[in-house]
Amino acid sequence: MSNDYTPPRDLLKDHRILVTGAGDGLGRAVARAAAAHGATVILVGRTPAKLEQVYDQIEADGSPQPAILPLNFDGAAEQEYQELAGIIDREFGSLQGLVHCAAQLKLLSRIDDYDLETWNKILQVNLTAPFILTQACLPLLRASDQASVIFTSDALGRIGKAYWGAYAVAKFGIEGLMQVLADELESEGKIRVNAIDPGPLRTKLRNTAYPGEDPGLLSAPESTAPAYLRLLGGDGKGIHGQSISLR
Template sequence: MDYHVSSDALKGKVILVTGAGDGIGRQAALSYAAHGATVILLGRTVSKLEAVFDEIEAAGGPTPAIIPLDLMGATKQNYLDMVDTIEGQFGHLDGVLHNASLLGVLCPFEQIDEKTFDDVMQVNVKGAFLMTQAMVPLLRKSDDARLVFTSSTVGHMGRAFWGTYAISKFATEGMMQVLADELSDTRVRVNAINPGGTRTKMRASAFPAEDGNLLKTPADIMPLYVYLMAPEGKDVHGQCIYAQPKLAPGEQTASKDEG
């Protein structure tokens, strides 16, 4: 599919990116800004967010904003306050990319540690749930809003030893589908992206022996990320789309995709 958009497709848009300090989140923030968006950088490491902030400004993009927040400890009130701040500062919110995720530990199901399970669910599921719940009223006010979740191949088909992460991504896709159905008659489009095996720290921790140079970089998969936020993608709704189409379910190349 052709994910071409105009160079200023996101001009005037305000888009929040979680996990914006590095990896896919960092690249998405840079790409959104390059297409004209004012990006809100959310993450837990201020120094990383400041580096992305500086990179956007150096490239001539709209001045971004930084929200230091650790999804592990964030409460419902934190998210409600955050939305009030965003509305007060920008007046609107047009897009959210839920990118932040924890991998947890790859191990047999019987050996899953309860705390690890709780931590992964807190960040990957409950954090996204509470943040989205707080943000939907503001997104509804936009003329053309987008809500994009991050899934994985193991969020479609469970895989041995990936229990905690897979369960969290099944939940993520379910959340996306529920929201897409509920918001089908609104101006909010809801989708998910499966990035596929990408050159990130999470991927490296899951496959330490793998040659990362053989993987797509975050920049390589950005056309889809931009398209789903842009006017050109307005008719896409309720779908989980593979950023690397060769990684379709059932293909052998998908067997080592952790998303």
């Protein structure tokens, strides 16, 4: 699959789509693109001020009014994910899409030196949080005729590479979570589950790993939005349990 997809303007009309990491980078790009194609997006992220900026951009685009639900995946209790799902249930009743973009890198380090506190934090934010949030949202996704869950992965979660530590291990976990969930949901035939490796993008996370790199040589996160939209809309029907690469 590639970004070579031109979504119809009303592709996501009447869709409610939750996007994590919606305040920055890829999550912001996917949220704005989904809204521009008719979706009501629920912006989930860590920094309320960033989510408010994206809210304002979506309103200025003339797209459907979004919702903001801040949640810091580092330290949030299971109950807070349930409360978030409860708010969506009361306000919207169902979800047609769940897009996981939030992630942290923190640092590159040899396993020799990797400290346990950072290891636990990265696994919590990048793997455990997507698990809990997906679990909490499954009843909302089942309440829809068709729904799509997209996990954002990385090539580093498919082939291990030195120094990427807990970030890479969490992405391996994301690939496993996607496959297990896709297999479990297969017989229901309602919820599609896939993982996308978006390739190198001009974002904060990439800059943390490659501070000396010329950002001008990288693709903007907006370039990957069409592939996400394809999976979210009707043209994604039949795509299920796939590890997709946009490189």
